[in-house]
Amino acid sequence: MIEIRSVQVTRYVTPLKEGGSLPAIAEADDGFSYVVKFRGAGQGIKALVAELIGGELARVLGFKVPEIVFANLDSSFGRTEPDEEIQDLLKASIGENLALHYLSGAITYDPAVTKVDPQTASRLVWLDALITNMDRTARNANMLTWRGELWLIDHGAALYFHHNWTGHETSKKSPFAMIKDHILLPQASQLEKADEFCKKLITAEKLWEIIQLIPDEWLQDYDPAYSPEQVKDIYFDFIWYRIQHSEIFLKTAIDARAALI
Incomplete structure (x- = not known):
C-alpha cells in the first residue's frame, strides 16, 4: 500500500x-x-x-x-x-x-557523462508518452544523478489534458507527438518490450491506489462541474484507457525514434 x-x-x-x-x-x-x-x-x-x-x-x-x-x-x-x-x-x-x-549534492543528468541502458530508456520514454510529459527534453531533462544512480524529478508538466477538462475524451485517444523531443529517445531501442513490461506492473488496482492519494481538499474547487470523486474518475479513465490502448502512443514513439536514427 x-x-x-x-x-x-x-x-x-x-x-x-x-x-x-x-x-x-x-x-x-x-x-x-x-x-x-x-x-x-x-x-x-x-x-x-x-x-x-x-x-x-x-x-x-x-x-x-x-x-x-x-x-x-x-x-x-x-x-x-x-x-x-x-x-x-x-x-x-x-x-x-x-x-x-531534497537530494543534496545531486547533479543534473548529463548524457555525455551518464549512460542510460536501452531497457531503462525505453521504459522511461513509454511512461512519459503515457502521461504526456512534455518536460523530459535536452533543454530540461528533469533527471538527476545522485550517488551514481539516475533519479527522476518534476512531473508537474505531465497530464496537460487537465487544463481543458472538456476535451479529456479526445485527449486520451491522442498520440503524444512531443515524444520526438525526449532526451532518451535515441537510446530507447526496446519500446515494444517496455510496453509489455510496464503494462504488467501498472494494474488497474495500482493505478486507482495512486489516484486515491490526491487529497479531496485539492479538488474542491478544481472545476465547478465536477466533484472530487468525478475528477479522480477522469484521471483514472484517462491513464487506464491509454494503458489499455498503448498502441496510441507506442507507434508514435517508435516512428519518432526511427526518424532520428
Missing part, C-alpha cells in the same frame, strides 16, 4: 529557479530538507496532481524518485520573507502543498 507522509514546513530556505512555479528548498519539522512545489504558483493544484501521479507511477515502474510528501504551510509562515513576490506565493499556498525529498 502506498502511503504519503505529511510534514510541516518550518523554514523557507531559497527559491530554486526563476519562473512562474518558483519551487523552493525548505526545511520541515522532521529534520529533512525538501523541494516544495506550491499550490499558489503558476499552474496551481493541477501541477501538484501531475507531480504526485507521475512520480508514483514512475516508482511503480522501478524508477528512483525522491520521496514525495504533503507539505503543510500554516498562516504564519513566510511573514518575515523580505521578497514580496515570494511572500505573495507563500500566502497563496497556505494549507497542503507537495514536496520531494
